Amino acid sequence: MGLVTLREILADTREKHYAVGGFNMNSYEDSEGMVMGAARKHSPIIIMTSMACVKYVGLKQLVGMIRGMADTYNIPVCLHLDHATDIDLIKACVGAGYTSVMIDASKKEFEENIAITKSIVDFAHTYGCSVEAELGKLGGREENVVVSDSEKAYTNPEDVPRFVEETGIDALAVAIGTAHGFYKAEPKIDFERLDAITKKTTCPLVLHGGTGVPEEDFRRCVKMGMSKINVGTQLKKDYTDALRKALKENPETEYDPRPFMRPVKEACAQAIMAKIDIFGSENMA
Numbered sequence: 001m002g003l004v005t006l007r008e009i010l011a012d013t014r015e016k017h018y019a020v021g022g023f024n025m026n027s028y029e030d031s032e033g034m035v036m037g038a039a040r041k042h043s044p045i046i047i048m049t050s051m052a053c054v055k056y057v058g059l060k061q062l063v064g065m066i067r068g069m070a071d072t073y074n075i076p077v078c079l080h081l082d083h084a085t086d087i088d089l090i091k092a093c094v095g096a097g098y099t100s101v102m103i104d105a106s107k108k109e110f111e112e113n114i115a116i117t118k119s120i121v122d123f124a125h126t127y128g129c130s131v132e133a134e135l136g137k138l139g140g141r142e143e144n145v146v147v148s149d150s151e152k153a154y155t156n157p158e159d160v161p162r163f164v165e166e167t168g169i170d171a172l173a174v175a176i177g178t179a180h181g182f183y184k185a186e187p188k189i190d191f192e193r194l195d196a197i198t199k200k201t202t203c204p205l206v207l208h209g210g211t212g213v214p215e216e217d218f219r220r221c222v223k224m225g226m227s228k229i230n231v232g233t234q235l236k237k238d239y240t241d242a243l244r245k246a247l248k249e250n251p252e253t254e255y256d257p258r259p260f261m262r263p264v265k266e267a268c269a270q271a272i273m274a275k276i277d278i279f280g281s282e283n284m285a
């Protein structure tokens with residue numbers, strides 16, 4: 001069915017009380033596993049690539065490969081550029097066939113964040129590509145983007161309506177207590193803030209930093225109106241754990257790479273299926 005935009009894939013999430021998972025990929029094996037897992041659950045899926053992933057795999061390879069998977073598995077797949085700060089890279093991804101990009105100007109002042117985000121929306125929408133933006137600053141580490149505890153800031157609900165209206169974005173990433181990477185202590189989600197934000201806008205909301213968030217908290221966020229939940233770090237761990245195990249279990253005389261890589265695919269498929277159960281997107285394809 002080709003790739004679908006973020007706007008389309010999230011269109012009825014709030015009304016039907018489910019969220020679509022945004023999963024960070026790094027190679028062929030994990031992305032294939034993810035789409036395979038989503039297909040088994042008949043769920044839509046958002047495949048996310050960091051700027052570093054685009055450089056690692058290659059832009060044309062990514063678009064061709066993920067589009068091929070969407071066609072093969074016949075479920076709605078959105079190809080999304082995660083946390084982009086490089087305007088040239090965003091434009092290259094939009095031009096190459098990405099169906100969603102995230103402009104992350106959250107480190108800028110409010111007015112500048114609006115101006116930069118709006119310029120990306122104006123550009124991307126002419127190509128039929130969706131845009132996600134962030135308001136507030138999420139803590140933690142995302143590839144090479146590091147936000148210290150003193151820099152992080154929760155999303156102010158009062159800022160939301162103007163930001164959404166003036167930029168024309170398709171989804172809004174909110175900072176409500178989650179962080180990127182592994183948590184040192186269990187995250188404390190500010191549900192009151194989320195409630196206030198959902199009352200201020202109908203724009204689909206995005207929760208970043210999904211690794212290590214307790215299952216009940218995910219369910220509560222989805223029930224309250226969260227439309228997209230991002231998981232990255234957990235999948236990197238599942239990938240490398242599966243690969244290490246396969247390397248240990250196979251004889252040292254085994255030189256065919258496939259017996260090592262197949263378990264990676266399956267581990268990623270299983271991880272996605274478990275998240276789909278929590279996010280409620282089964283049978284929503």
Ligand SMILES: [Zn+2]
Pocket residue numbers: 083142180208209230
């Ligand atoms: Zn993020």
